[in-house]
Ligand code: FSX
């Protein structure tokens with residue numbers, strides 16, 4: 001097919017071979033919990049997209065780590081794939097426009113695609129304004145959210161800040177920051193993590209384009225295929241936990257032997273995420289593999305609930 005041929009030529013122009021791409025599709029399909037018979041269909045979602053839903057991507061109170069995690073640290077070309085399957089109408093980090101021009105683009109896109117666009121949100125929303133928290137172009141985060149979000153067909157929260165409030169909402173929370181669902185009184189798809197794994201965002205979008213529906217969600221709005229099991233239940237150090245072989249001090253012999261990190265604060269038993277399987281940086285590693293305990297970044301209020309970090313649960 002012409003469309004597919006052009007796609008592979010574009011990829012090759014960026015130094016990505018068909019083999020690399022198929023490897024990625026195989027990995028994505030398996031991570032999404034689909035059988036290998038779906039691999040060609042997943043490839044087709046990218047190579048010959050039947051539809052490219054318009055997306056307005058909003059940033060509120062956050063560190064932009066979620067965007068960085070998606071566009072830079074995984075497969076270096078994953079941003080290209082995202083641009084193949086989505087029509088990004090507004091995204092402050094990657095768009096060329098700035099200032100008034102950007103503001104106009106936001107209004108234009110929200111009106112042109114009213115009721116049809118997907119709104120992706122990164123960051124929490126301030127609900128108190130005495131200190132002047134959270135404004136873009138003279139409008140508060142809350143005003144922007146109330147203007148744009150009701151016009152969207154659905155909302156995906158990328159990261160724990162937009163999902164649950166997270167660090168901006170941590171005690172004492174002078175800005176009254178909250179997650180998008182709570183502020184707007186709506187249900188959102190929550191790609192939790194601080195930052196989330198880019199694969200969890202891409203997989204959720206691909207699932208929607210492939211099957212025409214959102215994946216099953218847990219009671220916190222997180223896709224079950226990615227957040228259905230605890231870190232602890234998938235951890236390669238689990239045998240050490242069962243054998244009571246623990247790291248008691250960083251830099252020790254036990255740490256070098258890859259013992260369990262429970263006693264130096266691992267929150268893996270209470271944290272739902274797929275890091276041991278999906279990993280970060282092109283499948284290179286993830287916190288526990290690198291010797292750092294899981295701090296529970298995909299759980300609501302992890303900053304308040306799980307601190308002080310590095311102390312036993
Ligand atoms: Fe939050 Fe994302 Fe943590 Fe940062 O935007 S989930 S602070 S990684 O960047 O929202």
Ligand code: SF4
Pocket residue numbers: 231232233235236237238239241259260261262266267268269288294
């Ligand atoms: Fe569980 Fe953490 Fe130990 Fe892994 S390192 S087995 S997640 S407590």
Ligand code: F3S
Pocket residue numbers: 193194231271273275286287288293294295296297298
């Ligand atoms: Fe976060 Fe724990 Fe994974 S800290 S990145 S959920 S290992």
